[in-house]
Amino acid sequence: MISDLYLNDFVDRKALEALQLQRMQETLERVYQNVSFYRESFQRAGVKPSDLKKLSDLAKFPFTMKTDLRDHYPYGLLAVPMKDVVRIHASSGTTGKPTVVCYTRNDLELWAETVSRVFSMGGVTEQDIVLVSYGYGLFTGGLGAHYGAERLGCSVLPMGGGATEKQLLLIKDFGVTVICCTPSFFIHIMEKAEKTGFDLKKANLRVGFFGAEPWTDEMRQRIESGAGIVARDIFGLSEIIGPGVSSDCQCCAGLHVFEDHYYPEIIDPDTGEVKAPGEEGELVFTTISKTGMPLIRYRTRDISRLWYDKCGCGRTLVRMDKVKRRSDDMLIIRGVNLFPSQIESVLLSVKGTEPHYQLVVTREKAMDDLEIRVEVSPLVFSDEIRALEALRTEIQSKIKQLIGLSAKVTLVEPGQIERSTGKAKRVLDLRKK
């Protein structure tokens, strides 16, 4: 029944916590028995699944890091035999190795269920015509939104990304009422609509679910007033499930976490200590319903806060602050993850380039731009324009090859890039927060 889908959104907290404890105990037991990585990790930390007697005991258990997923690539963290895995997704890797996520039938159902709860929260019903413009493929965005909308009974258009004119055609002719895509892509669609004289406010489009990249409140205003729709924030990460880990309600006072499946904690990124509600720190999730690749205390590197007070919408699910920054130096540029250290490795591989560099990230209209400023050392300085241009091109193509992004490379004089005594200020992120 459709209404059962979101029963847990409004359930009494005591009942919710009892449910969470039971699921958490089952999950800890499951990974301890079936995943050698977790068994060894727990043993090293001197804990057993039975040590979890109350929810706060989770703090006794060790964290899981992205490097653990990479070290056990591709299937090292699988808790079921491969025959029980019915879907495999992979997200863009930072060092060329993607992050692999395996789903059982149970996991796919739970994923569809949580995404449908996101849509419900946004006022979507089976009457709606949903346009999914997230990428379909190994990326979790497209299929995640798709199965969630289908689960709710909506009429789903599996369009995928790109082809802006086609997107507008569908919105116009097919009576699309709901759209799911990245906020920057939607702004692009809005600009195209304006250029072609199509007034989005007159279309049937009513609500959009935007995520997969950070976006500001200003962008939300711009989307809502420019297109005459409600803009909702959908948060997720592939390692946990995909899109649908949390989303905001009409109160826009934080994103409700579907904590009956994804248990959140906030920790101090340096000490690992669990913080109190309302305190800022790094978001950590434990999957308590997934069976394929459960993750225990997975550190997301995203900075947020948790709020347990009752929401105006009546939901008892904890709310998290929209993520505005990360605890590490990772950048997200046009949806691609980038660590400054990757640029460093490219520069060092290019003969003679001194690793004094700076990344300047800007956003002119809707798309992010990356400029890499590299100091020219006396060693690499060739007397010929041609050679310097070749150097620039080499750096540019290596970066494109490594992370798939086209960056502008600017050669600068030495001393132009600020030196610092502590951690080098590698990144100048000029995009408005």
Next chain:
Amino acid sequence: MKVRQLSIFLENKVGRLAGVAKILGEAGVNIRALSVADTNDFGILRLIVDDIESAEKNLREHNVVCRINNVTVVAVDNRPGGLARVLAVLNASDVNVEYMYAVAEPNSERPLMVFRFSEGERAVAALQAGGLDILAEKQLFG
């Protein structure tokens, strides 16, 4: 016979060129020949100066990226066809010119062309065989 040239990397920003000129001026260095090659973002300033060691040292102290390399200076007849003659000789020997620039003084009988060749030795041989005058460094600073 090689003449040393100083090449300087400059960002395409207001004041960079002036800054370099000031450093050289204060160091007492006199410029004999000059050329600027530029792209959208940066430029290369090429100079022939009377005290190249001092120039390099002073520029390096100011964190300016520069390097010394060799160029060939050829005397050209000061009349129409003077340049064409030099280039014809080079063409005939299939010598590649990386870049070139002129040092022209209005009253000089023989203006000078500064050449950077990819194969300097072969170029010099070809020019001399063609009856052209190659100048040594000390000849530039009478």
